[in-house]
């Protein structure tokens with residue numbers, strides 16, 4: 289590990305930093321996996337004294353509705369705070385970078401060895417150009433004394449052209465090997481486990497193709513609204529917020545061909561192939577908006593922003609040609625659940641087809657949350673009868689180690705990967721642009737969103753989208769992985 293390592297977080301007071309990054313840093317501190325000589329430098333506009341800044345971090349970790357539900361230990365917080373510093377300033381003002389350089393030089397001088405840095409952009413995209421230019425002018429992108437890396441958040445851009453613009457802009461200042469494009473779903477344990485499940489075993493993979501699979505469903509539903517994020521969300525909407533990125537990755541992991549090796553290049557190549565093969569059907573897309581959305585804080589009163597979408601697509605490749613993929617996501621829905629269901633065909637000659645439930649399909653479910661796990665739904669006999677009932681074969685997470693009683697948070701995993709220099713679970717430029725091309729086609733077909741009831745499964749049009757193919761959305765089961 290390097291002599292000194294500094295993580296510079298531009299926008300440390302942002303919702304993103306408070307909800308995800310600071311909490312992940314705590315987890316890493318607790319587990320003892322942070323580089324020994326690591327410093328965190330936070331930035332935001334408002335002036336804060338050292339005491340005020342540390343109070344802000346303590347508050348972020350102790351918030352009522354914080355993201356991580358586990359206990360935060362006072363001594364771990366204090367240890368983390370020793371690493372943390374604050375350099376206030378406007379990111380579009382060159383003077384800020386002089387201040388930052390002086391601060392970073394001071395840290396570097398205290399050590400004789402390497403001086404590695406990661407800049408984390410938890411801030412507004414319209415500041416990117418100014419950040420890159422000023423970092424360069426101040427010599428802060430120089431790699432003579434250690435690596436310089438950039439972490440950048442999704443959504444990258446708001447359509448293909450703007451994403452390309454940001455990618456091209458970054459390429460002017462950084463090499464691709466320095467750019468870590470975050471999609472926190474790529475850091476989720478269960479998502480990564482899909483690759484192990486599929487390519488580390490021989491049992492299921494031979495069945496994951498058009499001969500055996502009837503269709504695929506991908507659901508990401510949340511039983512809460514946009515909360516305090518109106519300013520961000522109203523300009524983005526559901527499809528751009530989670531469809532262009534998280535759900536595309538879910539599809540890619542569940543359907544990609546076996547990578548030739550477990551390397552960044554090979555895994556990324558297969559993900560891109562899936563995104564390129566995905567064909568939308570612009571007739572089969574529904575946008576919804578939950579009732580009362582227009583009255584949320586920082587939302588325009590006549591907003592046409594989607595808080596729900598459902599669409600049907602198809603993978604135009606040899607493995608899945610003709611297998612429909614149904615995708616839906618939204619806020620204020622009946623339940624919070626994120627899962628991928630591979631629904632198998634029912635063999636023509638199934639022996640018990642005429643019994644009640646005899647026509648229920650087998651389903652392979654990758655459950656990303658809650659109750660993470662991998663589940664197979666199948667039929668068994670009810671004891672003492674010849675009736676059928678549904679049961680589950682399941683792998684559920686049960687992590688209890690000295691330092692962890694919870695599944696590692698994606699941010700924790702991805703920040704460590706960026707420190708190690710492993711880009712396997714980060715999106716690359718072409719991947720993001722390809723996903724945008726697909727999403728742009730759906731957005732072109734966008735009409736006014738249909739209003740839906742809070743606590744429902746979205747507008748009835750979304751049910752009709754799948755029903756007209758003789759299928760239905762699967763109800764997420766809460767029977768499995770409750771341990």
Ligand code: BG6
Nearest residue numbers: 442472473510529530534626657
């Ligand atoms: C974020 C979106 O990227 O992902 C949010 O901006 C969404 O709107 C969140 O709620 C979902 O992430 P997770 O890990 O809670 O499923």
